[in-house]
Structures are given as structure tokens and as C-alpha cells.
Amino acid sequence: MSAPALTFAAAARHGRSWLPLIGLSALLGSGVTLALPTVLGRAVDAIASGHTVNGWLTLAGLLIALGIASSLVDAFAGTACVAGTTAWLRHRLVGRVLTGGPEGTRRFETGDLVSRVSGSASDAAQAGPTVVTAIAAAAPPVGSLVLLARIDVSLAAAFFGGVLLVIVVLWVFARRTTEISLAYQETQGRIAALLTEALDGIRTIAAGGTVEREERRILQFLPELHRNGRLTWTVLARSGAQAALIGPLVLISVLAIGGLQLVAGRITAGELFAASQYAVIGAGLGSLTGLLGELARARAGVHRSAEILAVEPLAYGGLRLPPGPGRLEFDDVTVVADGVTLLDHVTLDLPGGATIAVVGASGAGKSVLAAVAARLRDPDSGLVLLDGVPLKALHRAALRQAVGCAFERPVLVGRTVADAISTGRLSPVRLLAAARATHAHHYASRLPNGYRTPLPEAPMSGGERQRLGLARAWHADRLLVLDDATSSLDTATEMEINRTLTEDRLHRTRLIVTHRVATAARADLVVWLHHGQVRGVGPHTSLWRAAAYREIFG
Template sequence: MMFYVSPSLAAFVLMIVPPIAGLAVVYGRYLRSISRRMQDSLAESTQLAEERISNLRTVRAFGKELSEVEKYVEKVNHVLVLARKEAVLRAGFFGATGLSGNLIVLAVLYKGGLLMGSEHMTVGELSSFLMYAFWVGVSISGMSSFYSELMKGFGAGTRLWELLDRKPEFPLNEGIELRPGQLKGELEFRNVSFAYPTRKDAPILQDLSLHIPAGSVLAVVGPSGSGKSTLVSLLLRLYDPDTGFITIDGHDVRELNPYWLRSHIGTVSQEPVLFSCSVAENIAYGAMDPSQVTVQDVHRAAHMANAYNFVQDFPQGFHTLVGEKGILLSGGQKQRIAIARALLKNPKILLLDEATSALDAENEFLVQEALERLMQGRTVLIIAHRLSTIQNADAVAVLDQRRVVECGRHAELLGNRHGLFRKLMEKQAFLQADRKQVLCE
């Protein structure tokens, strides 16, 4: 309409639009960059605070409260510096766009006055043109504001879109599911080689082969770093082997549905992780559908895990909150609740990753008793060091140099005077005897 009323005046007035458009492009790119940097800095400060607060006992034990506060202040100040840069940039850009709108109106009045003086334009045409110019100015201001928010959103959402666009290496709920009752629990590692993705030049397992018959108990021992816990991660399919196969009842785990597979595997780790909810909710978490778990189911699992008595001694019983990561419970108590959680799940395959290594003698006895109940009728893979855990296993596999170097019954391996298992057990027996002597003295 401006060009219809006066093409020469419209061309004169709208000369300001291209510079403003160019300024908006430059401003938008910078705003997108600074928004991304602000989000990253804010995430770093939040991560630092969350990590230090969740490990507050360690921070206090080392007297690092003031230094940690200084680190957090430094992170927050970096966020503040970036926020100031963004504020100055926004103020400058919106000031420029606001000024451009006013310049359009002033230019119309000036040029229009000259055209009226030369009788190329009437008062009515100037009035209507001025109204059109006013709406163009308002629209440019609105578009610049919209563009600013759009670029800020792009900058803030970049990380989120990167995560959404990532393709999972393993499918979550795709693959073969065996019929109910068809799973027996026979496990086999066949010529497995593996290195963690971040350390491809440091292989953990190399050409490892191991067979665990259905319903049997296999203990895996070996020096630290020999790859014992990696076997658990591979069976849970948290990683895939680089070469070789891992089979369950003859089915390659890569063909099985990971969701279905993990629902039939129970794990009890050395340091079990509990959620910051009640004892009952932590135990019920092991069930496929926690909402269907009854109070009797929870109590039965707690009885079998030797956890019922100490839980009942709590003021709120099974409704007692355990704190973040179970910090309000002792090591033995957390371990027995984790065993109760696994019992409620009733898995066909059980993975025990040094479940008693950090416990005292009394708690070890209670946990070991609960584990023996848990292992009945299941295929069990035990990662262990202690003799008390190993001696009841059907077979023992010794890992060293990234492969299985010995495998057999506990008594047979002890009979081999030059074997690695005999050396490991002798060291443990020596340390235990030495500890007893010190206590006696």
C-alpha cells in the first residue's frame, strides 16, 4: 500500500530495512552462540553443585567446604558474565530496531513534506502513508523480537536436539522373546574379545570362552582389572563384544530383546544403589509391575533376605526413607535390601558382583545366608574374592591376561600348587591369618 500511494516515498523510507535485516542476521548468530554457551555453563555449575552436595560427607571429611564454594562461585560468575553480554547485546539490538521505527516515521514526515510542497502528494495521501509506515515500523519491531527469541531458543535447544537425534546403538524393545518357561539359563561366552569404546587400545577380554550350565553356580575370580565385572556388563548387554558371541540357551544375546533379557536377569552389586524413597518401594522396584506388588510380597522378600527384623526396628518400618543412594543405611542393610529386590524379581539368571566383599563378618554371614536362598534353582555367575563365597560354587573360573586360565571345581584348583587360583587363595589365607594374629596381640 505504501508503494501504491507513493512509490518514490516508499523506496526512500524502506531503504532502512536492508541494514536492519543484516544487523538482525549477525545479532541472531551471536545470540544463538551465547545462548548455547550460557546453557553449557549453567549445566556445569548445576552438575558441580549436585555432585558436591550428594557427596557432602566426603567434602566435609577432607575439609573442602570453602574451596568447593569458591569453585561454585566461579562457575556462577561465568554464567553471570555471559548473561551480561547477552543483556547488552539485546539492549543494543532492540534499541537499534526501535530507533529504526522512529526514523521511518521521521523520514516520512520530512520527505512527505517536501513532496507536498512540490504538489506531488496531498495531505490525505501523506496521512494514509504515515499510518502504513507506522504499522510497518511496529511489524519490524515485532519480527525482530520474535527472531531474537527464536535464536535464543535455537541456542538453548541445540544440546537437546543432539540427544533426540542420536540413534541408540542397542534397540530398547526389539528382538526375540522366548516363550514363558522356555528360558533355562544356560550361558556361554565363545571367543569373546572386548575393549571399552573410550579405551579401544586397552582390551579387557581377548578370545575368552566360558560355559555355565543351566541351574549351576560359577564363581569367577582373578586379579583386579582382569575383566570380571565386564562379564556382567556384557551379559546385561550394556555393551556388545567386539568379536565372538555370548549366548543364552543357544540364542545370541544380540538377537534377544534387551528389555525382555534384563527382566530375567537379577543383579546384586558390591555397592548397591538404592533410590531416595521408602524401603518398601526399593524392594518393590524389582518387580515387573511394582503397582501389583502386595505388602505380603515385600515382607516375604525381606524375610528371605534377612532384612525384615532390622527394617521393622525402624520408627516407620517399611515406610522409612533410605535417603539419596541409601545413605541412611549401613552397607549390610543396603546389601540385604538389594537382595530382597532381586528375590522379588525372581530372575532365572543371577549376577552377583562381589556382593559381600565390603562387609564385616556378621553382616557377611547374614548376607551370605540370604544369597544362598536367592541362588536356589537359578543360573548364577558370582564375581568374588572371598573363600566363603567361592567354596560353595559348582565350578570356579580364574581370569588373567584377558582370558580364562583355569576352570574347574574349587578343590581341584586348590590342588594345583602352581595354579593362579592356589596363589590367590594362599594370599587371602595369609592375610586373614595375619589379621587374626594382630587382633590377638
Template structure:
């Protein structure tokens, strides 16, 4: 079942992707799916099953004994008929009582063992799924941002949800079914051969046509199945897109056109579904015909053998009972094949994701930062070159030194490399060449917790997690007290609107009344960053949705907050520049102007021109 859950709830803002120029986006489009190293799926399966080896052995033992008990039924019937009845006629009830006792005993054992087996295998399955879900989740969190920008969120989410579901279905329904089928086939074959090798051999021969039927079904259904997956995937994309964009859909009267488009993919999916059902019908028809012809044949031969005295009647009865049991599960085998196919595909995709190593790696031997002299830290870009995977260069050769405590504003047109600069400093990416250093220590040598304590970035994205407003702010400092959370909110000018929410700081942002505008979200993001109290603060377009008073409140707060810290502010709006000690104007990955705001405004460069335009737009 493919449930590619797409980004965000409808109530959630659409998240703008990080500033990405067309080239970067192109790189993303080329890079459709990550390659799966050969054997990765099998290795993953091994890792998942490994820890449960002992319990799996126990489960297999349980089912071995269970099937033995289960399949002994017809055999005991034969014994009852061929031994019990004649003995009884001789007034010896011993054999019949023994057989009955054995039958009841076997029934009881089979029942109890089956119960135990289902419980145990359920436990193993769930433990495996828990392990697998956790692996994917943790791995997705570990992967670096360049990966997340390439591999759409929808796809990662479907790895952790629908693909796991496919495996769950296989484990829950298919696997134990298959085990039982395989075991019963083995047992029955052995018993049949043992009871009468002639008839047994005849039954054995039927495996050949059965095998051919299963093989042909598998081949044919595989194609249909792929078609069906594709159709369903298309369906899901249409569906989620409509629901996530319901406002424009309704505002631009897309309903009718959408219904037509959705109808088309819906019909495709129906066609594939119907074809799948027809394949199944064909398979069941063929396998049943084979089974019934064989049973008839066995009865025919058996009748002759019984008549000429070389076969007991009870044995023939047992044979007929066994043969039905032998062929009955063949239908289920087909269903198993389907869930096996989807699970195999899912496992492959999950293995691919898990085999992908984060490009921003943890250091093998982390270095500690020297004790900070003040609140801030020195930042240095040393001959940094950065290029996207497709070779497009964003920063050709970048050198920059920011002394501790300096507030730097970076301006420039879209694609000038401002955001790349910020992401390198936050170590969302690693530079292609050169190094980014904090107090002289390469960022690549810092352990993640150490890095995140010191460098915090606020982006223009203002995603809120479900939970209360207070919890969303406390992401900045998990052990913060309510007073600290409030203080941060007050400092940034967010306290007023939070206090007016139905439950104040305890308002759940996803529940009734928790409607929070884009600007307010940005204030929450700021409060979060304040609370984190980092040595280096990066603001990437962090005020784009604020109105003038909001922005000014933020700037007021920033003046106090940024004092002593190193800060990098990336801005479209020049108002932000007012609080900077230094302005960098970037173009095509180079710094083209560098100076204090006053110097640059007084000059004749681009910044002066920009600034003039902006001032004219003001009151």
C-alpha cells in the first residue's frame, strides 16, 4: 500500500525550498533516485533478522512440531480404519482408543503450538519493524541537508511509512503462511510416499505442472503489478497535490479539470487492478483444475489397488484427505507472491536509503573548541570553494574573516551565494575545497553537539512542530524553564500574540484556535534562537514575513542580543542592515563591496544604489 505522505498538513504553510538557483534544482531533478549498492537489501535483511536468531529458531521449531501434529490427522484416520475397526470387531477397543487419544492429543498440541507460534512470530515481526522504522528514521535525520534537498520529503516519508508497511504485510501474512505451506507440502509428501510409494509418486509428479503454473503466474502478475504500482503512485501525487493546494484549486476553479485528470489516473489504476484480479482468476482456475484432475487420478488408481488388495481402504481415504490439504494452500501462495514482490521492492528502496552515507560526516576524533573569551567566536573562511554535485560553482574561492562579536550583513541578488555562505557556516554543507573554521578549529573536526551549541541558524522557513508554543520555543534549549521561554518571547516581541492565544504558551499549534500567521511563526523561530544562546548566530532571510513593527521589534531585540556575539545576517530588506557593523555585498560568489554601512551608503557602489531605492520606498 503506497501512502506517500506529502509535505505538511493543509493548515501548514507551504515551505519554500531553500534559496536554490535553477542549476541546483536541475541537479536535483537529474538525481532521481539513489543507487542501491548490490546486496544491500540482503545485508539489511541479515542485520534485521540477526538479533532475533534464537527466537526465530524457536518459532521454526514450534511450527515444525505444529505441522507434524496437524498433518498426522488423516494418517490417524487411516490407522483407525485399517487397525481400529478390525480390532474392535474382535472386541479389542484398545487400538481405537489409542488412535483417538493420539488424534485428540495431536489436535490439542497443534492448536496450542499454533497459538504460541502466532504470538511469538508477531513479537518477532514487531521487533523487526520497530528496529527498521527506527533505523530509517535515525538515518534520515543523520543525512545531510544536501541530500534532503535532492531527495524530496515525500519520498523519505514513504520510505519510513508505506515501504515499512509493505514489509509488515509480508511478515504478518505472507511469511508464516509460506512457512506453513512449505512445511505441510514436505510433511504430506513424505507421509504419502511412506504410506504408499506408488500413489505418493503419482502425487509428486503433480508438482511439475503446479510449478509451471506458479511460475507463469509470477511472470505475468509481475508486469501487472508494476503497472498498478505506477498507477497508484500517480494517483497519490495528484491527490496530495490537490489537497495541499486546496486554496488555489478552489480559487482558480480547477475542480472540474482536476476531476478529469484524477479520473484518468483512477481508471488506469482500476484497469491494472482488474487485470491483476483476472491473472489471479486464471491462476486459481488452472491450479484447481490440475489439483482436481490429480485427485481423481489417485482415486482411480487407488480403487484398482484396493480392489486387487495391494492397498488398504484406510490408506486410500487418508490419501484423498491429504491431497486436498496438499493443494488447498496453492491459492494462498499466489497472494504471498504479490506481497513478497512489493516487500522486496520496498526493502530494496529502504536499503538504498540506509546505505547512503551522510556527506557531512561526524569527525572520527572530535576536537574541542578553546574556551571562548567573550560571548562570540571568530569565524574564518579559508580559500573556500563550493560547487554543486553537477559541477556548477557557487563560491569560486572565498576568504573571509569575521572577528568575534561582529555583526555582518550580507546582501546581493538571488543566486549570489549568500545562502550557501550561511549553510557552510552552519555546516549544513561541507566546502568542496578549503575550510570553514570557528576560533581556528575546522568545523569538520567538531562534534555535532559542540557545533550546535555554538552555531545556530534561523531560516526563513518557519515550520512549527505539533505541540505547544512553549515547546516549539524550547527546541532552542530543551531544559529551559517557563520563565526563560517567556523571557525569550518577550525579548523578540512575540509575547503579546502568544498571550492572546486561547491557552497562551500552552496553546497547541495544531489544535483548535492555534492558528498562527507566517509572521508570528518567524517570531517563534527567533525566540527559539535567542533561547539557544549561541556564540555565532546566522539569520537567513529570517524577517521576510514580518511587518514593519514586527521587524523593528526584532531588530531592537537583536541590538541587545547580538552584542558580543558573532552574527551573520542575510537579508533582502535593507532595514536589517541598519544593525550591522559591517556589510558585505556579494555577486556571483564573490564579495564585491565590504565596509561599514555608513561607508558603503556614502560611496557610489551597488549598495549605495540599492539603499537609495529602498529609502525612497519608505515613508
């Protein structure tokens, strides 16, 4: 069952172990903010009446110390909460990217995914502390209104009118900023995607002399990023200016009315001092634009993270494979992507233990057939079965133990060359056997530290990379799926590996996507695809009689 989609509330709630502490420290700070003007006002009245002020000053000092302590606690708890929530969210995002598989994440560019996992997750993690801080920030103006009403109702009325105007300014700012923050993050993701694509092809760009063109292509979204950033600062500046204008007006109104009340003898000088401080506190609502900006970025981060978490993970069953030769069946398999039919009602019954070549012109559906055979993607309709068991019904560990895959451009992962081959599943003996069988041992043994050489320090050609990719797939005990996995090898090495494959002592089924006539000729059976349909199945010598078949190989 897939995890529920991420919501802003869920992101905020995850920091619940820290949120009470953040809320308590924020409320203590608000309490200090509200209490200090009254205490200082009493000190002013004490001075005016000739009484001692030591007690009031001591109390003011204690309040200031408490305010500093609450600020320190708030900073520590807020940082810890954001860090923990970021780690939790990134763990979920990375897990969903990996379990979604190639098909699940196909609509996301690589750079955009990295941007979401790194940047958007960090923004979304601000949700809890920002909400708690925003709620606590309402305490000073509300408390100021109550305390002003206790001093004089007319003071509270003047204060309330100004605060309402500030609230309107903040509401407009919050609405605009959320939209702009989302657009800004999405534009950043597009730039990251283009940059990642360029880095993957950096040698081609350098060789083709297209550096300037690629630079323009990657940075084409900078004006849009600049526009969104400028809009953000424009809205922030306008709201800040409006709030800054309203603040002094509130203060002047309170002081004017307070001065008249002081002259009339209705309030004391200390109460007027306290009223002026409460007016400043209320006017300080305008400083919440920064907090609301964080809230907007958090909402945008949650939205972008939720799009990844909405990807359905590839589901697995609980079955194990019965004993069998590796018989592979395609039962009326159809695959459609973006409205284009890639495989069209393909039905095949391929014998176990055989070498099966898959051939066809470019776009015939060869790689798609290999992908559904290895369950790297599921067909839109139909079933793929291995020894009578649907691949979808197999337990994940059973499937990956039975099926191994190698690709034209393998991506090697791990710390060392040995890690790239074993992926943590092979004993040293089996690792060495796989490397020898795929002719990767000759390359690995010549490295400075042999198999323990770190991958970044292991220079390799395309053919050497393919050998390591083949060695990584060699652990499979039932089915090997090779998608053009020997295309970069020299002729002699390819012939040796093809001989190893066709004379496999483990008698596994070998499904080999190929463009080479020699590989098709050595196979036990050839599957000929044309525009997603099976045009012919049989030995290479039989199919060779057809001119269209011969044209595939040029």
C-alpha cells in the first residue's frame, strides 16, 4: 500500500516532539514582551512619585534574562526540528524515487528530482516551526489590545484600527508570496534539470564545440527566475513599506489619545509609557512579512515534495519461483506511453535455458520488451510470466535473485569496483567468478588497488564499463536480460562473451537485445520485432530468407 500523499499538516506534525518546546519558548518570549512595558511603566510611576524603583528594575532584569533564554531555546529547538523533519522527508523522497522505478519517475527530470529532494524538502521542513511561531506571534498584539483596554478603552480602539490595517497587508502578502515561491522553485528545478543533462553529455558538448549554445540553453530560464525573484522582493518591499507606514500612525494615534488622557488625569505617566510600548508591539506585526515568506516557501516545498510522494511504487507479491528452466512468457502484452503504443499485443512463449536474440529496427520496441521481461516496468495490459509465475506476483528478493539486467550504458554505483559488481550481494568467490566470466577481471586486476580501487579513481572505457555491468548482472540464477549490453566491446571480447553466454553452464535463459548479425546467428532463437509487434520468431537461418529481416542489419 502506498504511503498517503504529503500534506502541509503532515509535514508540520512530524516535528511534534519539538513543537511543544518551540511553542512554549515562543509564548514565554511573548509573555516577556507583554510584561516588560507594564513593569517599566510602574518604574516610571515610582520615579514620578518619589518611591524606590529597585524592585521594578530587578523584575525587569529577570524578564529580560527570561526573554534571552527563551530565544536561545527557540533557536535550538527550531533548528533541531527542521533538521529532523528534513531528514525524514528526504528519506521518504529518496525511497519513493527508487521504489517508483524508471517508469514511475519518468515525468521528472533528474536535476529537478535532485532539486526537490535537496531544496524543496528543506523548505517543507520549516512548516511546523513556522506555524507555531506564527501562532505565538499573535499573542503580543492580542495581549497588547487587552492591556491597552485595561489602561483606557479609547487607547485600545485606536490601536485596534491600526492593527486591522496591518493584518490586511499581511494577508495580501501571504497570498501573493505563496504563488511566487512555487513558481520560483519550479524554475530552479528546470535549470537544475538542464544542467544535469548537460553534465551527462559534457564530453559531447566539448567535442562538438557547442559550449556557448548549451550555456544559453541552460540559462534560458534565468530571466524567468529573475522575474519571480524580483516579484518576491517587490511584494515584500511593498508590504513592508505599508506596514512601516501604518506602524508610526498607530503609535501617533495612541500617543495623541494617551496624551489627552494624561492631561485629563485619567492615566498616569507610567501608563502612557506602557501604552506607547504596546502600540510599538502591535505595529511590529509588519515584521511578520519575513515569517509569512517562510510559510509560503514551506507550502511550495510541501507541494513539490507531494508530487514525488504521489508516485506509485512498484508493487511486489509474495510468491517464490518453483523449480524450472526459466521459461519466459509474454501473454498479450501491450505497453503505451504518452499515447504511443510501444508493444502491441505481444504473445511469446520462449523456452527456458535458451539464448534468445531480440532484433528489429530502431523504435521497434526491443528495449521495452527487455524492460518488461526484467520487470523494470509493467505492461499496461497482459502478463509476463517466468516459469508460470507472473512477475508481478513474485517477492522482490526472489525476482531480483532470479533476473539480472545489463544495459548499453550501465551506471555503476558503489564505493569501489568490487561494490559496483557485487552490490553487496556476492561473496568474494562469486564476485571473482562473475568478473572472469564477463572478462572484467583482466581490467579490474590491473587497477592500482585491484577490486578495491575507488570507482572515481578507476579510468575505464565504454567497453570496460559494459564488462562491469555484465558482471553485476551475472548473479541471476534464472534469467539474464541484456539490452545491447555488448555494443561497446571490441570484436574479440564480444565473441568471447557471446560464447560464454551461449554455452552458459548454469543453463539460464538469456534474452539479448542486439543489432549485430553475429549475435543473432549464435542465438538458439530470434524474436523479430517491427513497430511493437512480433513479425517473426525462429532460428536466424530461417528468418534470414526474408529481405526485410536482412535489412535490419544493414
